[in-house]
Amino acid sequence: MKNRVRVVKRPQLSFLERWYLGPVVKGLGMTIKRFFGVLTDVLFRWENKKTAITMQYPEERWDFKDNFRGAPALVMDQEGRSKCVACQICEFVCPPKAITMWPAELEDEDKVEKYPERFEIDMLRCIYCGYCEEACPEEAIFLVKEAEIVYADRESFVYDKDKLHAMGGIREDRIMKWKDK
Amino acid sequence: MSTNGKTVNVTIDGKQVTVPAGTNIIEAARHVNTEVPHYCYHPRLSVVGNCRICLVEIEGWPKLQIGCNTNVSDGMTVFTASDKVREAREGVMELLLINHPLDCTICDQAGECKLQDYAVDHGTGLTRFAFDKQKKPKNVSWGDKVVFDAERCILCTRCVRFLDELCGTDEIGIDFRGEKVSLIVRDDGQLTSPYQMNIIDLCPVGALTSRDFRFKSRVWFMQFANTLCTGCARGCNVVAGAREERLLRMVPRFNAQVNDHWMCDEGRLNYTFVNDEDRLVAPRVNGKDVPYDDALARAAAILQKAKEGGGGAADIAVLGCASPFMTNEELFSFAGLLDALGVTERRFAIPMGEGDDMLLHPEKAPNARGARLFGFQDAPVDAERDWDVVVHFAARDGGGLPDDLNAKSRIVFSLQVDKNADVNFPLTTSFEKDGTVISAGDRLQRVSKALTFAPSHLTERVVLDRLRGLIEDGYQGTDTAALALARIAQEHAAFEGLTWTGIGLQGVSLQLAEAEVGA
Ligand code: SF4
Ligand code: SF4
Ligand code: SF4
Ligand code: FES
Numbered sequence: 001m002k003n004r005v006r007v008v009k010r011p012q013l014s015f016l017e018r019w020y021l022g023p024v025v026k027g028l029g030m031t032i033k034r035f036f037g038v039l040t041d042v043l044f045r046w047e048n049k050k051t052a053i054t055m056q057y058p059e060e061r062w063d064f065k066d067n068f069r070g071a072p073a074l075v076m077d078q079e080g081r082s083k084c085v086a087c088q089i090c091e092f093v094c095p096p097k098a099i100t101m102w103p104a105e106l107e108d109e110d111k112v113e114k115y116p117e118r119f120e121i122d123m124l125r126c127i128y129c130g131y132c133e134e135a136c137p138e139e140a141i142f143l144v145k146e147a148e149i150v151y152a153d154r155e156s157f158v159y160d161k162d163k164l165h166a167m168g169g170i171r172e173d174r175i176m177k178w179k180d181k
Numbered sequence: 182m183s184t185n186g187k188t189v190n191v192t193i194d195g196k197q198v199t200v201p202a203g204t205n206i207i208e209a210a211r212h213v214n215t216e217v218p219h220y221c222y223h224p225r226l227s228v229v230g231n232c233r234i235c236l237v238e239i240e241g242w243p244k245l246q247i248g249c250n251t252n253v254s255d256g257m258t259v260f261t262a263s264d265k266v267r268e269a270r271e272g273v274m275e276l277l278l279i280n281h282p283l284d285c286t287i288c289d290q291a292g293e294c295k296l297q298d299y300a301v302d303h304g305t306g307l308t309r310f311a312f313d314k315q316k317k318p319k320n321v322s323w324g325d326k327v328v329f330d331a332e333r334c335i336l337c338t339r340c341v342r343f344l345d346e347l348c349g350t351d352e353i354g355i356d357f358r359g360e361k362v363s364l365i366v367r368d369d370g371q372l373t374s375p376y377q378m379n380i381i382d383l384c385p386v387g388a389l390t391s392r393d394f395r396f397k398s399r400v401w402f403m404q405f406a407n408t409l410c411t412g413c414a415r416g417c418n419v420v421a422g423a424r425e426e427r428l429l430r431m432v433p434r435f436n437a438q439v440n441d442h443w444m445c446d447e448g449r450l451n452y453t454f455v456n457d458e459d460r461l462v463a464p465r466v467n468g469k470d471v472p473y474d475d476a477l478a479r480a481a482a483i484l485q486k487a488k489e490g491g492g493g494a495a496d497i498a499v500l501g502c503a504s505p506f507m508t509n510e511e512l513f514s515f516a517g518l519l520d521a522l523g524v525t526e527r528r529f530a531i532p533m534g535e536g537d538d539m540l541l542h543p544e545k546a547p548n549a550r551g552a553r554l555f556g557f558q559d560a561p562v563d564a565e566r567d568w569d570v571v572v573h574f575a576a577r578d579g580g581g582l583p584d585d586l587n588a589k590s591r592i593v594f595s596l597q598v599d600k601n602a603d604v605n606f607p608l609t610t611s612f613e614k615d616g617t618v619i620s621a622g623d624r625l626q627r628v629s630k631a632l633t634f635a636p637s638h639l640t641e642r643v644v645l646d647r648l649r650g651l652i653e654d655g656y657q658g659t660d661t662a663a664l665a666l667a668r669i670a671q672e673h674a675a676f677e678g679l680t681w682t683g684i685g686l687q688g689v690s691l692q693l694a695e696a697e698v699g700a
Contacts, residue, residue: 087286088399103396113320114287114396137286 064145069130071146072099072121073168074161075139077176082165083140086116090132090141098125099132112178119161123149142168189255194262206237206248206259217261218270218299220385221337222249225442226346232277232337234299236269237261245269267303274304280315280360282332290387292400296335315360324371326378326392326446331363334388340364340380347443350374376539378446382432393450394430398422406631407434407686409618411506411611412448413536414544416620418687419444421452421612421631428455428612428632436687439624445541454577454596455610455632461598462635465605473639480604481651483590487570488522488652497569502582503529503557504574505546507641508616508628510665512548512555513672514645514658515574521653529557532576542621546576547611547628550619554675554693562586574641575599575608594641606644609634615662616642617684619691625679626688 016022037051046052055062064070076082086103104117132141144167151157159167187202196213207217208224220232228250235248240258245266253259260266278300285291300306317331336355341364345351352372356365366372381389403422410417410431417440419431431452433444464476471479490497501519503512519527529552536543553559564583571588575595593602596610611618613634617627639647642665646658659665663681670676675693683689 085287086396088402089286092399092401105396111319 064147068145068147069128069143071123071128071144071149071159071167072126072130072132072141072164073144073146074119074141074164075168075171076165077173078170079176080170081178082115082161083138083171083173084116084119084136085112085138085140086114086119087137089135089137093131093135094126095129095131096125096127098122098127116161119164120158121164122158124154124157139171139173142171144168189253189257191253191256192258194260200253202254203252206246206251206253206261207235209253210248210259210261215261217248218295218303219249220295220299220335221339223339223342223383223442226339226342229338229342232335233273234270234277234303236266236273238263238266270299270303271305274300275308275310277335278304278308279310280317280332282314282319284333285387287396288330288333288387289390289395289400290333290384294387295385296387317361317363321370322392323366323389324373324377326450327372327381328390328392328395329364330388330390333386334364334384335386336362336364337385339383339385340389343380343383344372344374344377348374348376352377353380375446375537375541376443378449379433379443382442391430397429398424403429404631406612406629407627408612408629408631409547409620409626410444410448410451411547411618411628412445412451412545413534413542414547414549414621415440415448415540415542416547416618416624416626416688417444417448417540418626419449423612423632426632426634428452434686438687438690439620439622439626440540443540445537445539447541452612455612457596459597461595461605461607462638464607465598465602467603468600473637473644476604476606477644477647477651480592480606481648483570483592483603484518484522484572484648484652487524490569498566499524499526499570500562500568500572500588501527501557502562502571502573503527503552503555504576505529505531505544505549505552506577506611507548507552507574508611508614508618508662509548509551509555509625509669510616510662511574511640511642511645512551512557513665513669514642514649515572516555516557518645518649519572521649521656527557528562529559530576530582531559532578544621547620548618550621550623550693551617554619554673577610594644606641607635607638609638609640614640614642617662617666619693620688623691623693624688625676625684625691627681627684627686 034051041049041052074082074084086101088101091099091101098121100120101116102118103114106112106115128143130143133143146167188199189202190197190199191209193210193213194215198209198212200209200212207219207222210217217235217237219235221229222235230247230250233247236245237248238260239246285297291297319330319332321329323329341353344353352367352374353364355362357363378391381391403424406421408419408421410419418434418436420434421428422430431449433440433442435442463470464473466476466479487497487499499522501524503515531549532545533543534545562583564586568588570590572592573582575593591602592604593599594606594608596608599605611628612631615629617625620626643658650656650658659668666681670679675691
């Protein structure tokens with residue numbers, strides 16, 4: 001095998017750098033600059049603050065990016081029907097087994113046969129990995145920008161179908177399977 | 182197949198094998214552990230050769246041949262995976278999938294579907310068909326057991342042939358032409374055969390699904406156990422599937438000596454009692470739930486008194502009533518306990534029903550032969566007599582003893598709470614324990630645990646052994662059903678030399694004297 005060792009030269013510090021005083025002064029300068037910046041923010045322009053990054057939670061909150069992975073939620077199409085067909089793929093793929101569902105047959109409906117009679121996600125178990133969203137063949141489950149899930153008892157962390165639908169809301173769909181199929 | 186004992190030598194994918202003359206290429210390839218993909222071919226049905234997935238190349242033959250309808254001949258050289266074969270299979274897969282609805286997401290067959298398996302193994306994963314797919318009726322009810330989906334059907338006609346050739350009811354036919362071709366059911370569109378659910382297993386795709394099992398669970402969530410149907414004395418071999426300790430379905434398992442590839446619908450649907458919500462889960466003494474130790478102590482006290490009184494002697498009358506749902510190991514332990522007490526009155530009752538000339542047996546219990554072998558009599562209990570102690574294993578319907586039986590103390594093993602019992606132990610079903618039973622034709626077969634009953638549960642065999650340990654000094658029971666079987670093999674001539682692994686998944690035939698097991 002060919003010798004693949006490559007010698008990397010260590011950077012040589014200059015005399016001033018080896019003395020350390022220059023960088024120390026530079027760092028102190030930054031601290032002093034921010035000190036006066038924050039002071040000005042606090043005294044004169046808190047509403048349009050420029051330097052301070054403190055956030056007055058919970059009055060002020062982050063606006064998450066669109067690809068933020070928060071809590072998983074079920075979505076409905078523009079006619080308010082759940083997109084989930086209870087295929088149980090998310091239940092299968094979920095690493096901490098947070099998803100439980102009870103599929104059932106839709107009576108007097110010949111186009112869509114299966115639906116989740118009950119669908120539960122235990123938010124205490126969920127690790128917000130997004131596997132369910134990735135695996136779902138119906139684009140029915142999404143991770144939404146919901147990150148603050150706090151309750152005093154364990155039962156409340158188990159979200160049922162209605163709660164998950166309310167959280168997921170409506171996403172337009174081109175295919176309406178119970179109409180077109 | 183007329184073999185007349187003749188054999189031929191063939192070479193399959195370079196491997197030499199000798200098979201009986203008249204074997205087709207699919208079966209011959211099995212001898213060298215090569216699977217030739219097939220949909221329409223089934224060893225018990227006539228060959229129709231309509232799915233074309235089994236095409237193979239034969240040296241010297243100009244065209245590819247279907248493996249199901251080509252018998253091997255001496256010196257034949259077959260290639261099951263040459264480039265030509267592969268290309269042909271890819272073409273067949275693409276054509277089969279042209280109008281397929283691709284609804285694996287909600288299809289119960291997903292996970293055990295030949296269409297999925299072969300699409301992965303032999304398909305290209307692509308389609309060149311750019312037009313609208315055929316739409317056909319979905320979710321068509323063929324009676325209360327089978328649901329048909331015409332879009333998923335690949336028209337292999339296995340279901341048609343089964344009902345025609347094996348059931349003789351000939352209920353399904355092919356109708357319409359060209360791309361509209363589909364299956365229809367005769368008369369009012371409802372299947373009537375008592376073996377109709379076998380077509381669900383036969384169907385290589387998800388076109389036929391079971392009304393009972395529909396959408397209950399995806400197969401990959403389930404745990405499977407190789408066990409027996411206990412609906413009748415036939416003891417059809419089945420694979421029982423359970424999820425989260427609920428039994429969800431039974432499908433037949435091949436056993437040429439017993440049920441071949443089939444089972445009856447009555448047996449297949451006879452499992453729901455396992456999931457009953459009102460099952461007794463903890464032992465009870467005088468109507469209160471107690472720990473096992475307390476219940477055992479109370480039962481032992483009752484039996485001790487009986488023992489001191491002399492068992493079946495006139496002063497204290499003891500009755501042991503077994504059930505034909507018990508395994509041989511339990512019956513052996515029960516008989517041992519009764520021996521220790523000196524009890525001679527040993528009874529059991531067989532629930533009877535309808536039989537037929539295919540599989541269904543009129544005895545609606547799995548182990549009446551075992552009960553006779555271990556000394557229990559299929560005779561009525563003397564209801565006039567005043568019994569002091571009755572030890573009773575309730576049958577599935579709770580019965581087995583006359584309702585108006587006079588008994589001072591009762592030790593009862595039952596599925597549901599027995600209000601009259603002094604000591605009431607929970608009974609497990611054959612899906613919750615290991616053991617052996619003697620099926621019709623004196624065939625010894627194994628039942629295996631498909632699900633766990635209550636975690637703290639002690640099996641009946643352990644309860645019986647502990648009771649015996651409490652009244653008989655130095656008696657030690659066995660830990661597992663296999664060890665219990667070894668003990669039976671030492672003591673009973675009919676079981677001589679038999680072991681748990683020796684019985685295997687297919688069972689063995691016992692040589693029992695007529696007198697031992699009755700008719
Ligand atoms: S985000 Fe991950 S952990 Fe949470 S429900 Fe989905 S698959 Fe399960
Ligand atoms: S993967 Fe999607 S369609 Fe399937 S059960 Fe989960 S949410 Fe429903
Ligand atoms: S329903 Fe199933 S078994 Fe019957 S012809 Fe169609 S694919 Fe074959
Ligand atoms: S299995 Fe040979 S043609 Fe179908």
